[in-house]
Amino acid sequence: MLKSILGISPPRVEVNKEDDFDTWYEQVVVKGEMIDHCCLPGYFILKPVAYGMWEKVRSWLADHLQPLELQSFSVPILPYLGDRAQAPYAVSGSSSFPNAESVIYPYCRKWIKSHRDLPLQMNQWCIRFQHEQNPQPLLRNCEYLLQEVRSAHITKDSARQEAAQILELYSLLYRDLLAIPVVKGYKNAAYLQDTDISTGVVIAYIPATNQCIEGAKCHEFGQTLSKAYEITVRDPSATAEPAALLHVWQNCWRISIRALGVMVATHSDNHGLVLPPRIAETQVAIVTAQASSTDEQLILDTETDRLVSRLSSAGIRVKVDDLEGYSLGWRFNEWIVSGTPLFIVLGPNEVTNQVVTIRRRDLLHAEGKVEAAIPELHTIIPTTLANIQEELYRNALAKFQADQTRIADNWDDFIKSLYRDKLVCLAPHCRQRSCELYIEGMGSDGTDQALGSHIRCLCVPLEQPGATEECTTPCINPTCKYSALKWAMFGYAY
16 A cells, blocks of 8 residues: 655545546546646646647647648637527627627638639637536536637538548547547437538447547538528539529538547546557656666666667657656556556666566556566567557447447337436437437436436437338337437437
């Protein structure tokens, strides 16, 4: 058991994830040096660890979005700190309070002069504000960082193609960088009467709370906003002059720093952060043991510098922990809480034997320790980091599939799966908004006594479990008079 040194309590997560998720989560991100509390309620300070991760997200997106040749811009956005239910309407003229749409789209009308200006894809990395009744660091911030792209296209097919491409890209970011499985789909029925308006979403799963959370969005506005703001171009295919005016097709897609919160909630454990190697600021920590003499210390320092050079040349982000006055156990615990994927002890004995023990953060017991020769570390460690990244994804996917694969085609199984087993459930649905609201208001006994359970229609997945024969497959709601159109995903929303 760690003891206090110099009157300072050792870094330790004091609440179990399964007992009190909210308290556990806050302790993990604070003691893991990701955030600090701010004097303003609902606001948090991003420390270098968290901001460095966000910069890796930015770098990853910049590399993968390069073929689209996005144009960077910045739009002034005033914070709206009131209730979101009372936030101003988006169309210009309906409110004196400026929001994103009322600021940017009048200028789009000026910038888009002909079809040659399309597609117009405007990218910005910015800060947004929103009212949060129960703020949670990174997951539900009153102020949050995000990437937002607003685009305009001359045809519906071009806009739809972009939306599908972006949903796939955001899914790939969660998969390859954050090691998180997601479901791609579309929000259900809010605009079903207008098939040109839809919202694509990337849904992630938090096993500890049996809740799903939106990880990214792509709004397809169709021509609704271009008609409201009169954003038009001349029809390039017209044969007569003057050519007819065409309203452009518009999208808006975004991902926020919430992605880091989802990563923490998915992978971290009761000891602290567990970070996928590709997003970790430090991938390997070299914890040096104290030498007994000056000559021994000189040899140790030389070997440490040589090892750092080799690992850095192999593209590994490495840091040396040579703090004095702290025991190895104390320093190990700091690296465990911080989620560093690998750490090794390097002392006089290791230098003499040219062998070290590599310890994995995701496997803290005996199976997470591997002995390796120092001259081979620059080849062994990259392979180990790649294995950790893949295993974190596979473990998260296994939990997701175990709690997400329940398919219900009758009302009793549907209620049992959602309320008793607390599973994510796929069910045939008519996609009518009234039916969706009815299901969301149901109680655990299948009556209309809502329990405030946050059951929601999460999305209509792009990958459907099976065909629904329109006009023959009934909707899961026994009181519904419509037939099912698609399988919809229902569950607890974070």
